[in-house]
Amino acid sequence: MPEKPAITSSELGVLWLTYQEKTMILRMLEYFIEKADDDKALKIMTDLYKDIDLYVGKIKIIFEDEGAAIPVAFTSQDVNKDVPKLYDNGFDIMFVRLLKEISMGLHTLNINMAYREDIVMLFKDLTAITQGAYNSCTQYLIEKGLLARSPYVSMPKTVEFVKEKNYLAGMNPLTKLGNKRTLNTIEVAYIYHGIEANVSGLQMITGFAQCANSPEVKKFFNKGAEISKSVVKEMSEVFLEDGIQIPTTSGGNATRSTVAPFSDKLMMYCTSMFCSFSMGGNAVGTAFSLRNDLVAKMGVFTKDIFEFAHEGAKIMIKNGWMEEPPQMAERKDIIGK
Incomplete structure (x- = not known):
């Protein structure tokens, strides 16, 4: 076996999909970072931007090493940072939290379709980054009173089994x-x-x-x-x-x-x-x-x-x-x- 075998069709597919998603998120973060008016929100988004940008670069290198065409995806042509704010009052972090929720599901699926160790590790790292960012967004929104918790319930005192159809x-x-x-x-x-x-x-x-x-x-x-x-x-x-x-x-x-x-x-x-x-x-x-x-x-x-x-x-x-x-x-x- 070669030290680093060629990537499979499954790996090419999930890397391509990830490149699309991450470049989209980068463009949106560029706008939200430009319009941020809260220091803590700005740090959450800036840290996430740096992490995602690093891994977009890693995916691009894999494509180049494999002789695969680099996807067009989303570029600076898809964002205009100089326009007025389109959203207010915490939407940036609410939106990033939802994006990270989607990313967690995608990374879990993608890691199950990867075989080469470096690609498995790439999705493992992205999962950790995503989970960390999701938690930071959740705690921020709770702290700001912008995220309601699901209803509380009385704790069950006995175990019950379904008896009726x-x-x-x-x-x-x-x-x-x-x-x-x-x-x-x-x-x-x-x-x-x-x-x-x-x-x-x-x-x-x-x-x-x-x-x-x-x-x-x-x-x-x-x-x-x-x-x-x-x-x-x-x-x-x-x-x-x-x-x-x-x-x-x-x-x-x-x-x-x-x-x-x-x-x-x-x-x-x-x-x-x-x-x-x-x-x-x-x-x-x-x-x-x-x-x-x-x-x-x-x-x-x-x-x-x-x-x-x-x-x-x-x-x-x-x-x-x-x-x-x-x-x-x-x-x-x-x-x-």
């Missing part, structure tokens, strides 16, 4: 009226997380809609905002039925600015990534929900988000914004020649 149907076996049973803590966790993520996503996409240059893209973002509102509304109603506190925040508002700090291409890619994250979250939430009505709701949300993401992909292709991942060899064409 109605538990899965979402019905309360102790009543004859077919009332829905109370949510369990696992269901609360995923619903609460879904509401929290969609509130941040709604704030993000509202800002995007205000400043998008293309009327078609602006209309697309407005549609995304309506989907987020619908998810927040329906999931909040599930909580209210059981008298459970709904996550709220006083921060992260879009300003009145209509000047874009980011290219339409970057904002579309960011929205696409959030859609993928949302569909993945709904899939996990569905797997761990034991009330059929919740499974049905999440299924509808997933369908709506998938159709929205598909519409976004068509807009990106139409405008030449969707960079094509490296392809496997076209064997039929080669044989035909």
Whole structure:
């Protein structure tokens, strides 16, 4: 075996995807760092920028060593740091926290598709960086009163087992009226997380809609905002039925600015990534929900988000914004020649 074997197709794919994501985050951090008005937030974002920039460079070196084309991804052409603030009151750290949540999931998947030791270590290091930044953002937001905790609950004193099939149907076996049973803590966790993520996503996409240059893209973002509102509304109603506190925040508002700090291409890619994250979250939430009505709701949300993401992909292709991942060899064409 050679000391360092060539990278596999899986490794090339996840490195390519990581390069896209990280260069997007760098461009967004450049803008948020320029507009930061809090020293602690500035340090969190500056430290993260340095770490990500280092590993983007490492991925680029791997591509060069392997003779692979360097992706275009996102460059200085995709950010304008000199425009007015698009978001205020802690949105920068709220947004970075959500990005790091997505990154944690991606790095976990990517490390499972890597074989070469240096690439495994690269994703292991990125995971540690991401976890550290996520925690820093969480503690900052709690300290500033911008992040609500999920509801507290009385601690169980005994162990119980499910005795009625109605538990899965979402019905309360102790009543004859077919009332829905109370949510369990696992269901609360995923619903609460879904509401929290969609509130941040709604704030993000509202800002995007205000400043998008293309009327078609602006209309697309407005549609995304309506989907987020619908998810927040329906999931909040599930909580209210059981008298459970709904996550709220006083921060992260879009300003009145209509000047874009980011290219339409970057904002579309960011929205696409959030859609993928949302569909993945709904899939996990569905797997761990034991009330059929919740499974049905999440299924509808997933369908709506998938159709929205598909519409976004068509807009990106139409405008030449969707960079094509490296392809496997076209064997039929080669044989035909």
